Amino acid sequence: MSRIHVTTSVNGDEVDFLCEPDETLLDALRNRLGLTGSKEGCGTGDCGACSVTLDGRLVCSCLVLAAEAEGREIATIEGMAEGEALHPLQKKFIEHAALQCGVCTPGILVATKALLEKNPDPSETEVRYWLAGNLCRCTGYDKIIRAVMDAAAELRRA
Amino acid sequence: MDAPDHAPPVRDGVHVPRRHDSAEKHVAGRAIYADDAPEPPGLLHGAFGLATIAHGRITALDLDPVRAAPGVVAVLSADDVPGENDTGPVARDEVFLAASEAAQSGDVHFHGQPLFLVAAESREAARRAARLAQVSYAEEPAVLSIAQAMEAGSRFGTPYRMARPDAEGRDAPQAIEGAPMRLSGRVEIGGQEHFYLEGQVAMALPGEDGDLHILSSNQHPSECQLIVAHLLGLSAHAVTVEVRRMGGGFGGKETQGNQTAAAAALIAHCTGRPAKLRLDRDDDIVTTGKRHDFVIDWEAGFDATGRIHGICVTQMARCGWSLDLSNAICDRAMFHADNCYYLPAVEIVSHRLRTNTVSNTAFRGFGGPQGMVGIERAMDEIAFALGLDPLAVRRANFYDPPDAGGGRSTTPYHMEVEDCVIAEIVDDLAARTGYEARRGEIRAANASSPVIKRGIALTPVKFGISFTTSFLNQAGALVHIYRDGSVMLNHGGTEMGQGLFIKVAQVAASELGLDLDRVKITATRTDKVPNTSATAASSGSDMNGMAVRDACAKLKARLRGFAARHWKVAEAEVEFLANRVRVGRKTIAWEALIEAAYLARVSLSATGFYATPKIHWDRDAARGRPFYYFAYGAAVTEAAIDTLTGESRILRVDILHDVGRSLNPAVDLGQIEGGFVQGTGWLTSEELWWDDTGRLRTHAPSTYKIPACSDRPRVLNMALWEKGMNRELTIRRSKAVGEPPLMLAISALHALSDAVAAAGDYRRYPGLEAPATPERILAAVERVRDG
Numbered sequence: 001m002s003r004i005h006v007t008t009s010v011n012g013d014e015v016d017f018l019c020e021p022d023e024t025l026l027d028a029l030r031n032r033l034g035l036t037g038s039k040e041g042c043g044t045g046d047c048g049a050c051s052v053t054l055d056g057r058l059v060c061s062c063l064v065l066a067a068e069a070e071g072r073e074i075a076t077i078e079g080m081a082e083g084e085a086l087h088p089l090q091k092k093f094i095e096h097a098a099l100q101c102g103v104c105t106p107g108i109l110v111a112t113k114a115l116l117e118k119n120p121d122p123s124e125t126e127v128r129y130w131l132a133g134n135l136c137r138c139t140g141y142d143k144i145i146r147a148v149m150d151a152a153a154e155l156r157r158a
Numbered sequence: 159m160d161a162p163d164h165a166p167p168v169r170d171g172v173h174v175p176r177r178h179d180s181a182e183k184h185v186a187g188r189a190i191y192a193d194d195a196p197e198p199p200g201l202l203h204g205a206f207g208l209a210t211i212a213h214g215r216i217t218a219l220d221l222d223p224v225r226a227a228p229g230v231v232a233v234l235s236a237d238d239v240p241g242e243n244d245t246g247p248v249a250r251d252e253v254f255l256a257a258s259e260a261a262q263s264g265d266v267h268f269h270g271q272p273l274f275l276v277a278a279e280s281r282e283a284a285r286r287a288a289r290l291a292q293v294s295y296a297e298e299p300a301v302l303s304i305a306q307a308m309e310a311g312s313r314f315g316t317p318y319r320m321a322r323p324d325a326e327g328r329d330a331p332q333a334i335e336g337a338p339m340r341l342s343g344r345v346e347i348g349g350q351e352h353f354y355l356e357g358q359v360a361m362a363l364p365g366e367d368g369d370l371h372i373l374s375s376n377q378h379p380s381e382c383q384l385i386v387a388h389l390l391g392l393s394a395h396a397v398t399v400e401v402r403r404m405g406g407g408f409g410g411k412e413t414q415g416n417q418t419a420a421a422a423a424l425i426a427h428c429t430g431r432p433a434k435l436r437l438d439r440d441d442d443i444v445t446t447g448k449r450h451d452f453v454i455d456w457e458a459g460f461d462a463t464g465r466i467h468g469i470c471v472t473q474m475a476r477c478g479w480s481l482d483l484s485n486a487i488c489d490r491a492m493f494h495a496d497n498c499y500y501l502p503a504v505e506i507v508s509h510r511l512r513t514n515t516v517s518n519t520a521f522r523g524f525g526g527p528q529g530m531v532g533i534e535r536a537m538d539e540i541a542f543a544l545g546l547d548p549l550a551v552r553r554a555n556f557y558d559p560p561d562a563g564g565g566r567s568t569t570p571y572h573m574e575v576e577d578c579v580i581a582e583i584v585d586d587l588a589a590r591t592g593y594e595a596r597r598g599e600i601r602a603a604n605a606s607s608p609v610i611k612r613g614i615a616l617t618p619v620k621f622g623i624s625f626t627t628s629f630l631n632q633a634g635a636l637v638h639i640y641r642d643g644s645v646m647l648n649h650g651g652t653e654m655g656q657g658l659f660i661k662v663a664q665v666a667a668s669e670l671g672l673d674l675d676r677v678k679i680t681a682t683r684t685d686k687v688p689n690t691s692a693t694a695a696s697s698g699s700d701m702n703g704m705a706v707r708d709a710c711a712k713l714k715a716r717l718r719g720f721a722a723r724h725w726k727v728a729e730a731e732v733e734f735l736a737n738r739v740r741v742g743r744k745t746i747a748w749e750a751l752i753e754a755a756y757l758a759r760v761s762l763s764a765t766g767f768y769a770t771p772k773i774h775w776d777r778d779a780a781r782g783r784p785f786y787y788f789a790y791g792a793a794v795t796e797a798a799i800d801t802l803t804g805e806s807r808i809l810r811v812d813i814l815h816d817v818g819r820s821l822n823p824a825v826d827l828g829q830i831e832g833g834f835v836q837g838t839g840w841l842t843s844e845e846l847w848w849d850d851t852g853r854l855r856t857h858a859p860s861t862y863k864i865p866a867c868s869d870r871p872r873v874l875n876m877a878l879w880e881k882g883m884n885r886e887l888t889i890r891r892s893k894a895v896g897e898p899p900l901m902l903a904i905s906a907l908h909a910l911s912d913a914v915a916a917a918g919d920y921r922r923y924p925g926l927e928a929p930a931t932p933e934r935i936l937a938a939v940e941r942v943r944d945g
Contacts, residue, residue: 022282036194037187039405041355042439046859049355077187090185094177097824100832101655102184103355103405109185132868135859137353137406138655139828140835141870 008069010035011079019066025059026050028066029076037077037106041135048134051107051114052076058114077106080113088158089113092151093144100138108134112148120156124149166736170674171667172890175824179660179679180403180653191405192359192373193436201361202231204421204435205284206272207291208445209256212300212852213514216264216273219257220292224276227290229283232429235259235274240427241391245420247381247413252480252517254389254420257293266295267479268514269852270444272417277425277433285438300514300852304453304474307511314481314510320492320780322570324468324503333468333503337459341543344456345535346927347528349476350449350521350840351856353864354654356405358446359436360419362426369396370423375404376415377652378692383684385416386423394684397423402681407654408836409520412692413482414446443857447482447519448846450475452491454532464540464551468503471495471532475525477510478517484510487518489626489777491525493571493784497533498580498620499555500566514852520694522836523897526621527904531841531928534617534904538911542923547597548908549588549616556581557620560885572781577885579816580618580790586879587792587814588616596796604916609801612809613912616794617905621898622785624773625695631770631786633701634687637666637709639762643749645670645677649766650690651702652682656896657825658698664821665703665889669710671734672748687765696789696894699821701768703889709766717751720760772886787886789893791815791879793834793902795871797909801917804936806910808838810873813902818884818893830876830899837903839865841928842910910935918942 003018010033017032029035029052038061041049045060052061053075054068080087089109092098099105108131115122115130122130127148128141136144170176183189207224221233236243236258246252257264257273264273274291278284301312323329334340360374370390376382379399387394399419404411418435425433437445455472473491477484492506537555541548557578558564567575588594593616600612625631635649647666653659659679667674680686691701714734722729727742738747746754756762775782796810813834817826843863847856856862884891907928914924917939924938 020282030194031197035187036190039191039356040193040439041357042859044439044858044860047355077185081186086182086185093185094181097175097177097181097828099178099181099184099655100657100828101355101404101406102178102180102189103191105184106187128868128870132866135353135355135864135866137355137408137836137864138832140831140833140874141865141867142831142835142874143828144867145870 004067006067006070008071009073011075021067023066024062025064025066025069026061029061035076035078039103039106041103048111049104049107051110051134053110053114058111077110080109088154089151092147096143096147096150098139098143098147104134104136108136108144116152116155120152122152165668166671166734168667168671168673168736170664172664172821173819174664174822176660176664176674176822177824178657179663189403191356191403192361192375195361195373198363198432200431202277202279202425202429202431202433203281203284204425204433205276205288206421206441206445207274207276207288209266209269209271209273211266211295211297212269212302214266214295214297216257216266216293217296218294219259219262221259221274223290223292224287227283227287229279230276230287231279232277232425233274234424234428236264238428239389239424242388245385245416246480247482249481252482254417268516270516270854272445275421275424277429281436302513302515302848302852304451304476304511307476307513308474308509312512314477314484314512318508319505320570321505322572325565328503330468330470330503330505334457334459334470337467338461340457340459341540342457343535343539345454345532347452347454347531348929349451349518349846350844351443351846351862352408352410352521354406354408354410357437357439357442358415358418360415360422361432361434362422363432364426364430368392370426372397372399372419372423374399374401374415374419375411376401376419377407377411377654377694378413379652379682379684380688380690381692382416382419386420389420390423390427398683398685400681400683401652404652404654408522409524409694410446412520412694414519440857443862444854445516447478447517449521449840450477450487450518450525450528452528456532456536458536458540460540462544463554464544464546465554466499466501469501469536471506473506473529473532474509474511476513476515476518478513478515480517482517482519484518486627487520487525491529493622493626494526494529495533496570497530498557498618499533500557501570504570506570515848522833523900524695526897527837527901530901531904534908538908539923549593552618553581553584571784573783573785575788577787580620580792583790583814583816583879584616584618584792587794587812591794591812593794610798611801611913611916612796612798613909613916614794614796615905615908615912616792617908618792619790619898619901621789621901623696623700623789623894624770624784624786625691625697626775626784628773628775630691631701631773632691633705633768634690635702635705635709635766636686637706637713637764637766639713639752641753641756643676643752645672646680647677647706648680648686649702649706650682650687651698652693656829657822658693658702661699661821661825662702662706666706666710669707670714671736673737696896696898698896699892700888700894701770704768705766707766707889708768709764712764712766713762716760717755720755720758721751724754724758787884789816789898791898791902793905795905795909797906797913799910799913799935801939804932804939806842806930806935808871808906811871813876814879815899816879816882816893817895818882818888819891820878821890821892823878826878826895827876829895831874833899834902835865837900838906841903841907842930845929845931914938914942
């Protein structure tokens with residue numbers, strides 16, 4: 001199989017890479033672009049650890065082919081902070097101790113940001129069900145919900 | 159060791175709720191896990207070829223199609239292992255690669271057992287090629303379940319017995335016979351997959367002289383080092399294992415990381431190229447061990463208050479095909495067959511069953527949770543039979559509080575419980591949450607709610623702290639002070655998200671009198687601190703904190719002596735303050751002291767060591783003090799079930815837990831919340847299901863359901879018990895927190911059981927088994943309605 005040349009935008013930067021036709025976007029991000037913040041938790045779209053946005057839409061990057069990224073805009077956890085300045089969501093996750101081992105954290109942050117862009121004022125129930133596709137085995141989710149609700153309130157004030 | 163509990167007021171020292179040390183990296187996606195480390199050129203990727211039968215012999219094996227697959231560089235079988243082809247941690251009974259290509263043979267003990275190993279230029283190439291082997295088997299009958307193993311007498315060793323007569327010398331059967339009332343029952347308890355979000359992964363880097371450097375996701379680097387060395391016929395000093403962090407462990411990387419590390423090491427050794435193996439999630443679930451499933455039979459004699467006079471407990475555990483840690487796990491299940499209750503005459507018998515399934519292993523609680531579910535079932539069922547609130551029966555059986563002298567403080571293994579604060583915690587929790595009133599309200603409301611039924615339960619936890627294998631209770635540390643005054647901290651504990659590193663760094667900061675930001679946390683490495691124990695048994699901060707304290711004390715003694723000589727004052731006139739030192743009338747900045755000490759040729763590096771005191775255990779006599787102390791906690795859970803569908807929800811949870819004087823309240827609360835929710839998953843939604851051929855069918859998150867965000871209890875109130883204080887001289891009087899909170903989730907199982915009982919107007923005991931899936935809840939509802 002010949003490799004495919006893909007030109008895309010990742011976190012606002014134009015990038016291009018060669019990938020196998022059956023290579024996932026997750027593998028391309030991790031192995032070709034060195035963006036290892038997105039994790040493979042299951043490889044079947046059930047855990048959310050590989051969450052990124054593709055043209056603003058939340059996807060599991062393990063279920064997207066790298067070749068599909070051609071001409072699209074990808075946002076990953078690495079682009080969430082502006083330089084050294086953390087996004088309010090990131091700050092609230094630290095403040096509420098809403099993380100432990102940290103493997104689910106990037107995916108949950110990306111998914112939450114996508115939610116708040118669609119719905120800046122979600123109810124707690126909406127947050128819970130939106131994030132039901134992002135598994136965490138350490139925290140128990142309570143502090144995650146608290147951090148999300150707090151960050152949403154702050155972002156609305158901003 | 160018995161220094162008073164005071165410390166200079168440094169920034170972020172002990173007892174401060176300081177965030178996880180890697181929090182900024184976690185939220186930015188910059189924390190480096192084993193799979194994220196830069197890959198060296200020439201890296202090979204490994205994959206296992208797995209057995210497709212549960213029990214039998216290989217009769218023919220053709221690996222040539224694997225070799226011919228694109229990208230394949232090497233195919234390795236038992237023939238290629240230069241040393242011992244075994245990764246067993248305790249008994250050497252765990253064959254690493256089951257197939258021999260040269261002999262065309264191999265014994266298969268479970269469906270999914272690794273037979274051979276492929277090394278290829280990419281992970282995908284290795285995984286694809288691994289499926290191309292042609293293997294013929296002579297199948298043999300497989301022993302899969304606890305019932306089959308009991309019938310076949312398939313077990314490890316002989317049943318182990320722990321017994322103690324009552325004060326009158328009556329053994330348990332006699333005491334049961336003589337009691338006013340008797341009851342017996344059985345409870346079935348499912349296993350649990352760890353589902354650490356970061357799967358098993360290791361990368362091996364060949365060095366000079368055949369040495370290997372291994373990055374592993376592993377709770378026990380020292381054991382990994384020894385196993386790899388044995389496998390390759392090397393000395394331990396040729397193998398270095400490094401663990402910066404894990405993406406969750408929960409016991410699933412106490413021994414189960416070694417197979418993956420061994421595979422990466424064998425490829426690197428045989429090819430001379432760096433090698434990595436990351437298990438696909440499905441392979442991870444199929445090939446690595448889980449929490450033991452148990453069947454527990456009990457028979458109790460008791461009186462009208464529910465107080466137990468005598469009890470016999472039989473614990474049957476499915477251990478899988480190899481021993482792994484099953485003996486210690488089943489011992490701990492026996493040590494927790496009492497939970498918080500004094501059992502006057504007691505007999506506990508444990509069967510460790512050998513089956514043709516994956517070898518079960520450590521999982522948060524390490525058998526303790528299963529033992530505890532057994533006695534909590536007995537308490538609940540006795541209360542139901544007497545028409546009493548289960549909490550009243552629990553209270554009637556509690557161990558005496560400290561120094562009560564009531565003669566009710568000896569465990570079934572002859573250890574005196576000297577620190578039992580459970581009655582006080584339970585009283586406090588019941589009062590805070592209005593337990594009794596709510597129980598009445600729920601019962602009244604159920605009468606007028608035909609479909610949705612609610613239930614409530616309050617259950618206590620007492621959990622023994624120490625490895626019950628006494629020699630494991632040792633820890634080491636290494637502390638360097640560099641010439642600029644900055645400090646490098648290293649110890650044998652591993653970080654898996656639980657916050658061990660930050661807690662131990664806070665200990666170092668307080669001991670040295672430095673702000674936390676002057677202390678650098680570094681990766682766990684076998685070449686820095688040798689011969690360490692697993693980060694397990696909740697012991698990480700207890701033991702490593704003390705070892706670091708020892709190293710810091712040595713450094714301070716040297717610096718104190720130096721300062722006294724140098725500035726010509728008495729040693730008593732040297733005092734360590736926050737970030738500086740008072741020497742006589744002078745105050746000297748830390749950096750200036752260090753620079754002066756360096757110029758005067760004072761060693762600024764120290765090792766530290768700790769061995770837990772007081773513990774001893776005579777296994778033959780089933781007698782001793784296996785635990786340094788106990789951790790306590792209690793939870794009230796309110797749950798609801800839908801009697802038409804069997805679905806359930808946890809509505810409200812209140813937890814009061816004793817962590818002594820917390821080293822870091824933020825971290826400890828995180829452990830309590832996470833432990834509780836993981837426990838509810840074990841007891842409600844997480845179901846492991848093997849088919850009749852011994853094939854695990856729930857091997858991915860699509861079918862194996864851990865709690866999700868939507869399952870979070872609607873109300874979750876957690877508090878650290880304010881009066882908590884370890885009676886023993888632990889590090890800063892704290893208590894271990896990793897495992898105990900998991901067992902608070904037993905309250906959820908009993909709340910669901912109470913809701914099921916409501917469906918039958920409390921006439922018949924539900925006998926709800928774990929996990930209480932919708933199917934089991936529905937079946938229990940039908941049972942209580944038919945009765």
